[in-house]
Amino acid sequence: MSDIVIRVEGAGIRFRRNRRGRRSFKDLFAGSNRRARPDEFWALRGVDVEVRAGEAIGVVGRNGQGKSTLLKLVAGVMLPDEGRVDVHGGVAPLIEITGGFVDDLTVRENVHLTAGLHGMTRAEIDERYDEIIDFAELGESVDTPYKHLSSGMKVRLAFSVISRLEEPILLVDEVLAVGDKAFREKCYRRIDELLAGGRTLFFVSHNERDLKRFCTRGLYLDKGLLQLDGPIEGVLAAYDSDYGSRS
Amino acid sequence: MPVPLSIVTLASPSRPPRTPARVYSQTLWLLTSRDLKVRYSTSFLGYLWSVLDPLAMAVIYWFVFTQIVDRAIGAEPYIVFLLAGLLPWTWFNGAIGDSTRAFIKDAKLVRSTRLPRSVWVARIVLSKGIEFLLAIPVLLAFAIVFGAELTWGVLWLPLAIALQAALILGLCLMIAPLVVFFRDLERAVKLVLRFLFYASPIIYGLSDLPDGLDVWMAFNPLSGIISLYRASFFPDQVEPFAVIVAAIMSLVALGAGILVFRRMVRAVLKEI
Structure with a gap:
């Protein structure tokens, strides 16, 4: 067996x-208080997961059940x-991937930033720069300010940068829902490539086809608890029987 | 069957693991240079703006206090005296003012990267500090034109910069997370800053204050710090008592800032 790369032990967050709830200075500094106050709820609680290098894990559950939080x-x-x-x-987090980009800087400056x-170190960025631009298909726009790109181009650029991070763990949060079909296919192939290279994948999605395509193991979250942890088919079946999400 | 490679070889064949300090300094530098780049690439006058603002204020106060009312405050040449106080004030004012938006402005980035969170505050202090350093040649130019003599007091300059950096960083580390919960604080800070401008020895010197008041004024840490800056041209401005108070208060502010920031960062990440 390979090493454990992610270990979640009894994790909870409330x-x-x-948002308008009363807050006092005292609340803010009561950091390690274990009990939730009446106006708070546990978004996740008592979650135990161990992930080994190279595993591809899909997280399923309805909206607001803690997937993205995990x-x-x-x-x-x-x-x-x-x-x-x-x-x-x-970790290469494909979460809010366009977050780091600055409107007023050019594509080139944004990639470096x-x-x-x-x-990534400077040398690594220089080495992979052409690859990143090629993948994003933005060869003609490297000196364009980021704000003048179309929203599809922005996502392409962002995915391209993050997916070249060469980090051992890849986290994907439904970013693939955006972008046109051809680029989505390209992203999928890139993820396949990364998986084949031994990356660990943590994948949040509502799309059953995508989950089955990439993942071998599934986590089913409901009501802030980890309900089921097993092979992806079983997890999807349990989710379906609870909520009949496909009809 | 998972690929039987160890995690280290998977991560990056060529790269030795970076130490936390290295990560911190690299990120800090990236963000700071981004700040400066954005500011200078979008405006025509660029660098000049960071000088023009204190310069305009200096000219106004110089005009009021030397041409309109003939009140003997500060030291001669008054314009140099003013600038030696106004430039550090611009750093203080700019960094504290910007720190109220430290998390809000870059919320998306904070939400999507796993960087040491204090970087979001430290980079404001640093980029404003660099602008301050870049403005020092202007002060020198005025000193030459108006015949102010550089004295050995210039040796205090590194201490002044270090104390001011500690003070600003400490205050910003407290203000930045608090504003996330109490948005009113943003306006309150602006108000306090405006008050503090006149409550600090910028347009006047500590020695211009009536007896008794100057002792209280020493408990504004900016008093001691500004007196150290002025020492470059006006060595008699240095008040040892005010400097010692400023040093203690700056270090206390830094310690308190680190403590408050640590306690609050968890809640901040949930809120933004």
């Missing part, structure tokens, strides 16, 4: 029910209120 915990962009999330090795923020 949110406020309404992904964010693994990506380290949110911190659990209880339990632990340990991730060994770098975003790749750098995600941990």
